[in-house]
Amino acid sequence: MGTDTELPPHVLIFPLPMQGHINSMLKLAELFCLANLHVTMLLSEYTHGRLRRHANIESRFSRYPGFRVATIPDGLPEDHPRVGERTMEIVMSLLKVGGAEFRKLMETTDALSDGGGKDEGKYDYWKKEELDLMVTSVCGNGGLSPATRSSSVCRVNDVNDPGFQTIIRETRRTALSSGLILNSFEDLEGPILDQIRKPIPNLYSIGPLHTHLKARLESQKSEESSLPSSSFYEEDRSSMSWLDSQPAKSVLYVSFGSVTLLTRNELLEFWYGLVNSGHKFLWVMRPDSIVGDNKDNPNSAELEEGTKERGYLVGWVPQNEVLAHPSVGAFFTHSGWNSTLEGIAAGMPMICWPYFADQTINSRFVSDVWKVGLDMKDSCDRVIVERMVRT
Known part of the structure; x- marks a missing residue:
């Protein structure tokens, strides 16, 4: 690169384009920014538009020079509801178009040009409960199984259901990651986290993210110590x-x-x-x-x-x-x-x-x-x- 200056680590965050996931991922991104990491947040064009209308994401992250947003289409029409049971259609559409769009983005941007190619570490972020498919029983809570009651995640009428198979495949792939970041904490879910650590030793439970971020902003005497909005909807004050x-x-x-x-x-x-x-x-x-x-x-x-x-x-x-x-x-x-x-x-x-x-x-x-x-x-x-x- 013609310079001996060591660049800070660069993190690419690609959340599922739904408000709950983007909400926590933006908090994680800000925590990374506060640690002086460079962060690229990859959003669908639709969700980026919703955030720009109601959350002013650019203003929120303007004080972090290492932060940027990149967008790709999610493959769905603008008038798709993206709520209720049809949220799984977002995932399936991204599986069809997301890979090609992501590769196209990487070929035409310097977003991760200094990241080191194939040797980059891959860290999965989960909101924790989606990983309960990996846990069949939990020591210390009377043998209560997290997935014994009917759930649209855990039970379907057809085991070959594409959405169900996608969840299973992605959950299993998590074990191949360099590490796992969870929005949970030991005092709440210690026995469960211990179970997940068996296949994934590099587990980091850093939750609750909203209290973690608020404490970091207050410790730095930030002018914005209150948690900023990550909403797709206009908040009624x-x-x-x-x-x-x-x-x-x-x-x-x-x-x-x-x-x-x-x-x-x-x-x-x-x-x-x-x-x-x-x-x-x-x-x-x-x-x-x-x-x-x-x-x-x-x-x-x-x-x-x-x-x-x-x-x-x-x-x-x-x-x-x-x-x-x-x-x-x-x-x-x-x-x-x-x-x-x-x-x-x-x-x-x-x-x-x-x-x-x-x-x-x-x-x-x-x-x-x-x-x-x-x-x-x-x-x-x-x-x-x-x-x-x-x-």
Whole structure:
């Protein structure tokens, strides 16, 4: 290269283009930047557009000269919903087009030109619970198997299902990596992490990432010590003003994440259960979260009219700020891994209604192992909702 100057390590991060994965990966990228590493974040063009509209990723990372964003298409049309059970279509499409697009990117960019070619180390990052396929039993928790209850990750009607086979293949490939970075921590999952270390000794549990990053920013007296947004949706700050007017520990925060879909019947069962509980609640209801004919679905205005006395409906919120607010006393969640860790870190008792993927496993651990919440399993009944909120 004509110089003896040693360049810092360069990390390429390629998250699954879904909000939960990108959210934690951006935190990991910022931690790497704070350690003076160069980072290239590879995003799909679609997710990059969503982040630019609602999270201002360029401004967030502008103070890190070693950070850059590269994009590739995900192969899906712009109007693809990218939510619910159809999220697996993102993975399958990337498998078709991603490899060729990635190679094309590497041929036309200097993103990793100084990385050393084929000798680069490959470190996998997982949100932890996706790796439970590698664990058949866990010492120290009574032989409870993480994958005994039906889950769309662990059980399918056809073992040759392409999505299922992809998950198995990628999980097995993880053992071939130079190391594994997990958004978890020893005090929470020590026995499970010990099991994963058997096939993958170089395991680094650095979670919860959101508290880790916040502590690092505060230690450096950063002007941006609060956690920046990584949202695909516009955050409604009016929710914080509403919380300011509520008594301490009086509000149930309700959010089912960025990809969960509700039927009209499920929506009404939750609504009646929450209203009948008599407790105040802040409910995040994404504009794309209801399936079916929109003409048959109750709109937010109708629901708001019926919840004026004790409920507040919003499209999206800054979740960590909400969970840290003194008015919030519990968390009704879909049990996504990020939300589960954020709820635990905030000391929130949780009511869990898992939707798919690793969420059924997460909710089971919340209720049966860590004993910090209640698991609704796959039930959706107003009487059960009311009873659990009152508990």
